[in-house]
Amino acid sequence: xxxxxxxxxxxxxxxxxxxxxxxxxxxxxxxxxxxxxxxxxxxxxxxxxxxxxxxxxxxxxxxxxxxxxxxxxxxxxxxxxxxxxxxxxxxxxxxxxxxxxxxxxxxxxxxxx
Amino acid sequence: xxxxxxxxxxxxxxxxxxxxxxxxxxxxxxxxxxxxxxxxxxxxxxxxxxxxxxxxxxxxxxxxxxxxxxxxxxxxxxxxxxxxxxxxxxxxxxxxxxxxxxxxxxxxxxxxxxx
Numbered sequence: 001x002x003x004x005x006x007x008x009x010x011x012x013x014x015x016x017x018x019x020x021x022x023x024x025x026x027x028x029x030x031x032x033x034x035x036x037x038x039x040x041x042x043x044x045x046x047x048x049x050x051x052x053x054x055x056x057x058x059x060x061x062x063x064x065x066x067x068x069x070x071x072x073x074x075x076x077x078x079x080x081x082x083x084x085x086x087x088x089x090x091x092x093x094x095x096x097x098x099x100x101x102x103x104x105x106x107x108x109x110x111x112x113x
Numbered sequence: 114x115x116x117x118x119x120x121x122x123x124x125x126x127x128x129x130x131x132x133x134x135x136x137x138x139x140x141x142x143x144x145x146x147x148x149x150x151x152x153x154x155x156x157x158x159x160x161x162x163x164x165x166x167x168x169x170x171x172x173x174x175x176x177x178x179x180x181x182x183x184x185x186x187x188x189x190x191x192x193x194x195x196x197x198x199x200x201x202x203x204x205x206x207x208x209x210x211x212x213x214x215x216x217x218x219x220x221x222x223x224x225x226x227x228x
Binding site: 090100 | 117119144153155156158161169203205207209210211212213214215216217218220222
């Protein structure tokens with residue numbers, strides 16, 4: 001069965017520092033992958049998605065993610081973190097051809113001034 | 114106006130109360146979803162409606178009763194809940210159901226506390 005693992009429950013970075021959030025998935029075929037962000041008191045907002053093609057995808061708010069099939073990973077990156085990036089980040093994969101999203105447990109990002 | 118609107122944002126209820134959560138989407142989508150988000154657990158899909166017909170029910174207890182009167186509105190009726198039902202309930206919508214490349218758009222959620 002498909003699954004998503006986000007190994008880091010909580011990450012703290014300094015403002016201006018680079019960020020990488022890890023995501024590993026378990027899926028036999030080519031996965032459709034997503035990163036969502038949830039700011040405090042808000043719903044989930046789509047940051048970026050990967051369906052096919054170029055393995056480096058650009059998203060909103062300066063985020064990017066790289067799909068690495070050999071490592072079953074889809075890590076999220078940002079070169080310089082802003083205080084407003086403090087939030088919870090969720091990686092998700094679509095289950096088969098159903099459209100059902102399987103979410104990881106989330107990574108909480110704290111940004112130090 | 115935001116794409117997916119949920120009301121109320123916060124709800125406190127006793128175990129014997131009956132209440133309803135409301136979700137409205139202004140995106141012209143045909144599929145709507147209810148998710149439960151508990152602390153330290155992945156989001157759990159509860160129900161899916163496609164064109165007002167329920168197409169998924171992921172073993173949700175009967176004290177949760179969904180209703181989809183039209184493709185823009187989705188309700189979750191709550192009755193005799195338990196304290197462990199306290200969570201953030203998220204509504205989402207997508208263009209269609211069953212399409213792998215669908216993007217789901219989420220509301221801000223209703224924070225439910227059961228006393």
